[in-house]
Amino acid sequence: MRKLLLLASAVLVLGILAACGGEETEDSSGEGSDSSIKIVAAHNQTDPENPYQDGLVAFKEYAEAESDGQIEVEVHAGTIGTEEAELVEKLKTGGADVVLVSPGFMTSTGINEVDLFAFPYLFESYDHWENVVTGEVGDEMADIINEKSNNDFKLLGYWTAGVRHYYGKEPVNAIEDLEGMTIRTQTSGVVADYWEQVGAIPTQVAWGELYQGLQQDVVDSAENAYPYFVQQDHHRTPNGKYISETGHDYTTRFLLINGQEFDNYTEEQQDIILQAAEASVEAEWEALYNQEEEYKEKAIEEGAEVNELDRQPFIDLAEPLQDEAAKELGVEDLLQKIRDAK
Missing domain, CATH: 3.40.190.170 (Bacterial extracellular solute-binding protein, family 7)
Structure with a gap:
C-alpha cells in the first residue's frame, strides 16, 4: 500500500512539472520571451x-x-x-x-567595390546622393558588402x-593653387590619386592629431565637412583658416x-x-x-575666410580617374547608374 502511494505521488509531481513546462511563453521564433x-x-x-x-x-x-x-x-x-x-x-x-x-x-x-562611393565629384548634390543610396545602386552595394x-x-x-571642402593656410581659387600643398587626406586609392593629379601631396595624420598638425605646420591643409572640422576648431589654426568650397565629396x-x-x-x-x-x-x-x-556661419564668425570657386575644372579632372578606377574595381555599371541618376 505504501509503495502504491509513493508511486501515485511521483506520477502527480511529474504531471505538475510537465504542465508548468508547457506554460512557458515563447515568441514567434520559438525562443523564450525573456531573451534579451x-x-x-x-x-x-x-x-x-x-x-x-x-x-x-x-x-x-x-x-x-x-x-x-x-x-x-x-x-x-x-x-x-x-x-x-x-x-x-x-x-x-x-x-x-x-x-x-x-x-x-x-x-x-x-x-574594394565600396571605394566607388569615395570617388571625388561622384555626386553633384544631396538629392543626387540620396537617389543613389536609396535606390538600385544602394541595394547592390549592400549585397556586395554582405556577400564579400x-x-x-x-x-x-x-x-x-556632409560635403567635404578644402581648408588650409592659403585659399584655393584654381587647381594651380594646390601645387606642392601637403593635405591631410587618404594616402591610397582614388582619393589620393585625385589630390596628386591636382598637384597636392596626400599626407596621413590621425584625426585626433590633426588640430595639432595644422597648428604646428605638420600639414598645410586638410579636407572635410563643416560640422566635423569646425567642431574640432581646425578653422582656428593658422593652417585651417582659409576654407575653399571645393565640394569634392558628398x-x-x-x-x-x-x-x-x-x-x-x-x-x-x-x-x-x-x-x-x-x-x-x-x-x-x-x-x-x-x-x-x-557650422559654416560659426567658422566665419570665428575668423575663417570662405570662398567659392569654379568647380568645373576640378570635375573635368576627376571624371577620367573615375572611369579608370571603376574599371579596376569592376563597378563600371554602377558608376554609369550613378551618373544616370543626376
Whole structure:
C-alpha cells in the first residue's frame, strides 16, 4: 500500500512539472520571451554634438522603446576607437555589434567595390546622393558588402558625413593653387590619386592629431565637412583658416552590424533593429543637413575666410580617374547608374 502511494505521488509531481513546462511563453521564433540582447554601437567622433551621435542615439531610443527593454543599446562616441580601422576590427571580433565606417576604411577588409562611393565629384548634390543610396545602386552595394564579407558585415543603412571642402593656410581659387600643398587626406586609392593629379601631396595624420598638425605646420591643409572640422576648431589654426568650397565629396558612410550575430537574433529582434536603423538614418541626415549651414556661419564668425570657386575644372579632372578606377574595381555599371541618376 505504501509503495502504491509513493508511486501515485511521483506520477502527480511529474504531471505538475510537465504542465508548468508547457506554460512557458515563447515568441514567434520559438525562443523564450525573456531573451534579451545588448548591442554595443560605436562611432569614432568624440564631440557629443556630432550628427553621428544623434543617429546612434535615435537607434538606441527606438530599439529600446519598441522592444520594451529587451534590446539594450550602449552607444560609444569615440570611447572604443577614434580610428575607423579599429571599429571595423572590433565588429569582426565581437568588440562591437554596430559601427559606422567610411568607404576608405572598408577597403581594408578586401571589399574594394565600396571605394566607388569615395570617388571625388561622384555626386553633384544631396538629392543626387540620396537617389543613389536609396535606390538600385544602394541595394547592390549592400549585397556586395554582405556577400564579400561572408556575412561578417550586414549594411543597416547609409549615413552621410556632409560635403567635404578644402581648408588650409592659403585659399584655393584654381587647381594651380594646390601645387606642392601637403593635405591631410587618404594616402591610397582614388582619393589620393585625385589630390596628386591636382598637384597636392596626400599626407596621413590621425584625426585626433590633426588640430595639432595644422597648428604646428605638420600639414598645410586638410579636407572635410563643416560640422566635423569646425567642431574640432581646425578653422582656428593658422593652417585651417582659409576654407575653399571645393565640394569634392558628398560623403557616404556605412552603418554596419555583424551579420553573423544578426542572424542569431529572433525575427522580432531583427525587425526592430532594421526599423531602428531607419530611424537612425532619418535622424543623422536631419542633424547633418542642419549643421552644415550652422557650422559654416560659426567658422566665419570665428575668423575663417570662405570662398567659392569654379568647380568645373576640378570635375573635368576627376571624371577620367573615375572611369579608370571603376574599371579596376569592376563597378563600371554602377558608376554609369550613378551618373544616370543626376
